[in-house]
Amino acid sequence: MHQPFRDTRPTDTYGAFELRGRSKAAKALVDEVHSAILNTETRQRKRRENDAKTFYVTVERFVGELLHAKAGNGTGRFSRSLSKKGFLRDVVTLENVNAVLEGLKKLDYVDHTPGYAAYGPSFDDKSKTEHRPGEASKFEATQTLIDLASRHGIKLTQIHRHFAIEHQPLEARRTAQGDWRGKQTGRKVPIKQTPLTEQMEQLVVAINKFIDGFTIGGADHRMFYRLFNQCDDLSTYRWDRGGRLYSDSGTERPSYQSMSSKPKEDRELRSNITIDGERVIELDIAGSYLCIFHALAGQPLLLAPDEDPYARVQADRDLVKAWMTFSFGAGKPCGRWPKEFTKRYADEHDGLRPGKVGTARAIETKAIEAFPALKHIGRWGLEWGNLMFVESEIILWAIENLMQMEIPALPMHDALIVPASDAAEGARALYQSFYHTVGVCPVIKTKSELPGIREAVAAVAREFSGLPPKAPRINTRADEA
Numbered sequence: 001m002h003q004p005f006r007d008t009r010p011t012d013t014y015g016a017f018e019l020r021g022r023s024k025a026a027k028a029l030v031d032e033v034h035s036a037i038l039n040t041e042t043r044q045r046k047r048r049e050n051d052a053k054t055f056y057v058t059v060e061r062f063v064g065e066l067l068h069a070k071a072g073n074g075t076g077r078f079s080r081s082l083s084k085k086g087f088l089r090d091v092v093t094l095e096n097v098n099a100v101l102e103g104l105k106k107l108d109y110v111d112h113t114p115g116y117a118a119y120g121p122s123f124d125d126k127s128k129t130e131h132r133p134g135e136a137s138k139f140e141a142t143q144t145l146i147d148l149a150s151r152h153g154i155k156l157t158q159i160h161r162h163f164a165i166e167h168q169p170l171e172a173r174r175t176a177q178g179d180w181r182g183k184q185t186g187r188k189v190p191i192k193q194t195p196l197t198e199q200m201e202q203l204v205v206a207i208n209k210f211i212d213g214f215t216i217g218g219a220d221h222r223m224f225y226r227l228f229n230q231c232d233d234l235s236t237y238r239w240d241r242g243g244r245l246y247s248d249s250g251t252e253r254p255s256y257q258s259m260s261s262k263p264k265e266d267r268e269l270r271s272n273i274t275i276d277g278e279r280v281i282e283l284d285i286a287g288s289y290l291c292i293f294h295a296l297a298g299q300p301l302l303l304a305p306d307e308d309p310y311a312r313v314q315a316d317r318d319l320v321k322a323w324m325t326f327s328f329g330a331g332k333p334c335g336r337w338p339k340e341f342t343k344r345y346a347d348e349h350d351g352l353r354p355g356k357v358g359t360a361r362a363i364e365t366k367a368i369e370a371f372p373a374l375k376h377i378g379r380w381g382l383e384w385g386n387l388m389f390v391e392s393e394i395i396l397w398a399i400e401n402l403m404q405m406e407i408p409a410l411p412m413h414d415a416l417i418v419p420a421s422d423a424a425e426g427a428r429a430l431y432q433s434f435y436h437t438v439g440v441c442p443v444i445k446t447k448s449e450l451p452g453i454r455e456a457v458a459a460v461a462r463e464f465s466g467l468p469p470k471a472p473r474i475n476t477r478a479d480e481a
Contacts, residue, residue, distance in 0.1 A: 013072055015080035017092045019064030019163040023252040026162035029152040034059045037103030058096040064163035066141035067149060071156035077140040081115060109145040113138040161252035169204040172231035189231045214408045217274035222250025230385050240476055241385030243392035245411045275408050278419045281448035283426050288414035289328045289387045291442050296382055296476055299373045300440045300469040305461035307443055312370040316357050323363040331378030333364045381477030390474050398433040423453050427460040439470040
């Protein structure tokens with residue numbers, strides 16, 4: 001079979017200047033580099049206070065980009081155009097970037113290859129000249145800078161613990177791009193405020209302010225930010241792709257949302273979280289995407305209060321759940337188990353590979369037999385970004401309702417973490433929000449073994465049993481041709 005050409009050459013990372021120091025070691029490194037750069041300057045007057053702060057932050061972001069690029073598996077460089085147009089409404093100014101660059105070069109902390117514009121004869125009229133793609137400037141950390149970072153205890157293999165992205169309450173990114181390294185995060189889009197974006201941002205700010213009034217124990221959390229995806233054209237963007245609330249830990253450690261790469265261990269670690277000293281419980285929406293998908297497709301799922309929607313597929317539950325996750329994420333039925341999943345499944349099942357239990361194609365056949373609407377996965381308005389947006393609205397609406405009752409709730413992506421004493425109210429808020437947004441009642445479950453918790457959640461489920469389905473409040477397929 002003919003294989004399409006794939007460029008496997010390493011590429012530069014893009015210098016977004018989004019990284020800030022998280023650890024004490026990172027801050028000490030930036031302090032030293034900043035001081036050294038100031039000593040190389042020949043300015044007649046000191047910078048004003050605000051200008052001095054923004055200059056320091058530019059040093060911090062520049063050093064972070066250099067070390068992150070070096071730690072990656074690309075060329076070890078980052079590229080960025082140094083044109084004025086490229087820094088309009090950016091987090092750093094071109095003036096500060098150039099000043100920091102000169103200082104880093106004098107200190108032998110950076111190798112800089114200047115970029116250039118290219119021009120050539122027009123294809124339509126050879127007598128005219130037109131702009132051609134040129135090359136952006138390239139920047140690479142020198143061994144001198146790497147050695148300095150090492151003396152501060154910063155290893156390139158652990159750079160993410162020391163420098164991380166600084167988040168805003170509301171963010172949007174372009175569609176992720178794939179190359180030889182796999183899928184690369186889409187670039188951040190500068191947001192032009194509108195009444196809608198201001199409203200969404202104000203809600204996130206209000207949630208952050210409310211949660212700040214409680215002490216979270218057993219996990220790291222600094223702030224929430226809401227991230228929208230696939231924002232490739234801001235002028236026509238509908239703000240209905242993604243929109244999840246993510247936790248920024250504020251430290252070199254991961255937040256409570258991703259305490260371990262192993263799902264079971266991750267859940268166990270989260271069970272040890274406390275809010276104001278009280279144990280918490282996690283309330284999960286069973287088959288969240290599956291239920292949302294069917295509602296948006298006009299074929300709502302009617303589930304019994306304690307039903308497991310995945311059990312309708314006559315196959316290994318772990319494989320069914322995985323197939324759903326991969327299929328919704330890819331926008332098409334999963335035809336082959338990913339290598340990472342194969343390894344994880346084997347680790348959790350005494351070396352048994354998923355293909356020996358059921359191939360992805362076999363699971364697909366059984367899943368579509370149980371849920372015929374899955375044939376429409378990936379169609380307009382039923383893509384992963386749409387499903388994630390609806391899910392995010394459910395979670396946000398529930399959090400907002402709980403805030404009015406002075407109940408703190410920590411969002412997962414399809415779940416809420418609440419104090420154990422508020423299990424019933426937490427479940428009730430999720431049921432109300434899901435029904436209000438999607439038009440059907442989901443199944444809310446908890447794996448908590450604390451006394452009385454499962455009974456309380458089950459009692460709330462009975463309150464909502466028998467509600468008739470209705471049209472979803474959010475119609476992501478409104479403009480379907």
